[in-house]
Amino acid sequence: MLQFRIDEERCIQCGECALDCPAGVIAMDGYPKITDEAGCFQCQHCLAICPTAAVSILGKDPEVSTVLQGNLPDPAQLATLIKGRRAVRRYRDRDLAPELIDHLLAVSCHAPTGVNARSVLFTVVRERAVMHRLREYLMDRLVTLKDLGGLPQGFVGQYLGWTAKAWQEEGKDILFRGAPHLLITSAPADAPCPTQDALIALTTFQLLAHGHGVGTVWDGICMMALGVCPEVTGKLGIPENHTLGYAMAFGDPAVEYQRTVQRGPALVNVVKW
Structure with a gap:
């Protein structure tokens, strides 16, 4: 009803x-x-x-519900948030407050979805201890694959090999950049727009996270690792019938950026019919 x-x-x-x-x-x-x-x-x-x-x-x-009039962000400040967003690759070794993570996820589920499907699943690592076990498992698998020559050829294999070697020889975490938390968005494969919905939700999470002073990084190497270690998706509790959007590592940043960068001009194609 x-x-x-x-x-x-x-x-x-x-x-x-x-x-x-x-x-x-x-x-x-x-x-x-x-x-x-x-x-x-x-x-x-x-x-x-x-x-x-x-x-x-x-x-x-x-x-x-929140009344919109008088409660929307200032456009100039919103522009600064977008332009000032940085991929954070240094994190403090501590958990974010659970209440903050809950808030970020609760707001992010308002992100638009195709045909209002609202079927995006937020798979989150909330604790450093869990992140540590995930990191150890994936790194061990990557090192084994590297040593056995089991990594794929080309770009993906090069990056994963580099990641495994850095961990093996220096104890350096390129996979998650030392972040205490991880978020993976996914949606049922039979949803109207599963990949798009998951990416929009993750982008929404990222902007809100930066507004709260939380650092994030789009984790392409994690996605590569999941590709060569497919059993991990199930271990994370992501349903088999889901399409993965992307992974994002996040946490309390150990770096503070002071100003926006200077990009542009935008590549614009003006349609003249």
Whole structure:
């Protein structure tokens, strides 16, 4: 049941909820009503757009939502956050507060998904002790593969060989850069846009994390390692029917950047039809 409810004392019958419904399943009959419950995307556009907080759906109380007016970030500060984001490869040897990790994930699940599938799974390593065991396992596997000549040819094999050698000879962690935490996003392979959904969710997590002073790095070497050690995906609890988006190592940064870099101009192709 959608639990679509209209507070008739608040509703001004403006019709905005019906006009904005992506599925087209709200009609005005004096007050708004659902015409096809099965066709609803459960996107909550109706709850979000109502100017008087008269619409409730899925049991959600509109009064619990954050009012947008006066609460959105300053555009200039948001631009600085985007331009000032750095890939962090040095981390302090301590866990982030569990409450902060929970907050980052709770907000990141608001990232858009194709057809509002909302099926992205956030697989997270919350504790350094778990990260240490994962690091030891993967490094041991990579060293064994390197020594036996079992790494793939080309770019991937070169990077993984370099990673294994650095660990073997120097105890240097190139795989996770010493980060105490790891996040992997995935989605069911039969979702409309599994890869795109997972990447958008991870990007959302990253920007919010940097806003909280948390360092992150897109971990391509981890993805390569998972490719040659496929059993690890199952050990992490990721379902077999999921498509992996990407991995991101994160934690309390041991480095502080002082200014934005200077890039551009953007490569822009203006369409002239």
